[in-house]
Amino acid sequence: MSEEPFADAAEGAGLDGTWSDETDWADYDHLSDELGEDSVPESGRPVLAVVGRPNVGKSTLVNRLLGSRQAVVKDTPGVTRDRVTYDAVWSGRAFSVVDTGGWDPDADGMYASVTSQAEMAMSAADAILFVVDANVGVSGTDEAAAKVLRRSRRPVIVVANKVDDQVAVAGTAELWSLGLGEPHPVSALHGRGSGDLLDEVLRVLPETPREQLGGAAGPRRVALVGKPNVGKSSMLNRLVGEQRAVVDEVAGTTVDPVDSLVELDDEVWRFVDTAGLRKRVKTADGTEYYASLRTKAAIEAAEVAIVLIDGSEPLTEQDLRIISMVIESGRALVIAYNKWDMVDDDRRRSLEKEIDRDLVRVRWAERVNVSAHTGRAVTKLAPTLRTALESWDQRVSTGQINSWLSDIVAAHPPPVRGGKQPKIMFATQAHARPPTLVLFSSGFLEAGYRRFLERKFREAFGFAGSPVRVVVRIKERKSSR
Structure with missing residues (x-):
């Protein structure tokens, strides 16, 4: 302008x-209003869950449905671990698409949690896309998944993925044996059949979701950011009151941003858990590079960011870099010192010195000391978020x-x-x-x-x-x- x-x-x-x-x-x-700000109200949308065993092309299909590369995609199976929600529009109708990790009923360890996340996504969805690799055919895992889906009482669309030409279409007839209706041949990679699939999605999706939280204006968006293993997913699970994000002792478990509606202090918020940022986006590679881009986009899509810092360890250059990223994005900021149950008196004194030395230019940031493990002071997050957002919205x-x-x-x-x-x-x-x-x-x-x-x-x-x-x-x- x-x-x-x-x-x-x-x-x-x-x-x-x-x-x-x-x-x-x-x-x-009136001059201060001429530039204004963009505000996109978030209304209730029907939810489409995309499920299937590992490496059948679910995230690639999600990107095809969205019309842009938003979900992290790599040839290695198991890149997507949490359930991740994206906004989609087709033929003028808006709906949400939930990408999920590979569904394997026989998985154990962390991947059992991944399967659990997929099952939670199905239970909350209004319709389900069940993705099968048409080149492999029906596997035992597919049959086990279909058995669960037949009891789900949700509309299910079987997607025969990786059908790159007309010759491969005939091979999709085998998928009728799943007992979930007609298979829809598509090529998520090349876009073949994606338009017809989207038309079918709109046909089975209801106009409004079965359940809707929040007011007409939509909940305020909060990004949970920080370096790996500071407890972001644990904090999200504590706030939600369920195993919303996959948590494991291995750093870097979260790859995609994960969002959840959270009721905190009698108000609904949309929290987004993000991948831990290890290094600068420019120097990251592979999955980490795309995860870093998704985290940056999640910050920019949020209104306020909670930067989680491990209070039991000294501040690092990466902590400061993440805080700078939030400031540069122009978002409101809350700094939460997590793992406070592990902070003794000596560590508190040294932390105060670190804050005075390294965070002198962000004294204005709201600050709270919390513990995702014990639940200490998590109720104080809502008042600090409100204060930060009121300042962010303020006009003089x-x-x-x-x-x-x-x-x-x-x-x-x-x-x-x-x-x-x-x-x-x-x-x-x-x-x-x-x-x-x-x-x-x-x-x-x-x-x-x-x-x-x-x-x-x-x-x-x-x-x-x-x-x-x-x-x-x-x-x-x-x-x-």
Whole structure:
């Protein structure tokens, strides 16, 4: 959007870039609404679960249904472990698609939990896509899964995947033996038959989901982020009250973002568990690279992020990098120090020193000490989330900002640069989500002075838990004729 309205406002703010007590700042308040923010209400959608044994192409099919690469895909079986929800639209109808891990009734250990997640997804779905590898045919695992599906009382669509040409279509007749109706031949990789499959999905899906939580505006979106093995999935399971995400002692169990509706302090929230970030996205590879991209996208799709830090261990560079990622994305921030049941007095004193040293520029972040293992203080998360989101949504009127700014500039004028002192002529809050303060100046403002203004802005108006962006617009001098 053009910045001209702000330039015009700065021009009209006063004489020679100044303002007077008689200025009616209400005349300029509309400028802070011109950029606005995008807000997409989230209404109830019917849910489609995609299930099947490992490595039959479920995630590839999910990406085909979505029309974009959102689910993590790799040739190695077992990449998807949790149940992961995506929003889809076909022929003008919106619905949710739940990707699941490989379903194997004979699995043990962590993969038994993966199978359990798939079964939970089926129980909560309005319809089910049962994916079978047409090149392999019906396996014993497929037959066991079909037996469960026949008792599910949900519409089930059998998908014969990896049918890449017309010759392979004839081989799909064997899938009638599953007792789940006509198989639908598709090639998730190449897109063959995907349109007809989506038409069939819309035919069996109800207009509204069987169960719906939250109000018309939809629950606020919360991303759970942190490095591997800090307890993100354990925290999600504690909040949900069930084994919502797969938890294992092996770091990096979560690959895809996992989302759940959580009722916390009499309010429904949408929590998204994400993959642990080991390193920079640019230096990650393979599955880790795509998981990092999904985590970054989950942060950007959220409104507030809870950065989980292992309070029992020293802060790491990766902890600080993740906090910076949330700030750069412009999302509200809550820092939760997990495993507090393992923190003794010595560790508390050293942690305070680490915070004073390493997190001095994010003192504004909401902070809570919790334990996913014992449930300690998890009820305090909701008040801190509300505080952070209220700050993230907050707007300050143009009049209040400029009255505050006139006092600050009079007491602490901008530093001289190149022999000249810049003049700040006008200011307005251009955005909420995150709050963005735009300053119109006759010259460049040093980074240190911008940080000073941000700190004073927070002291005057709050914004606890939300980043505040300070943007400087330098007024170009009119050329003399």
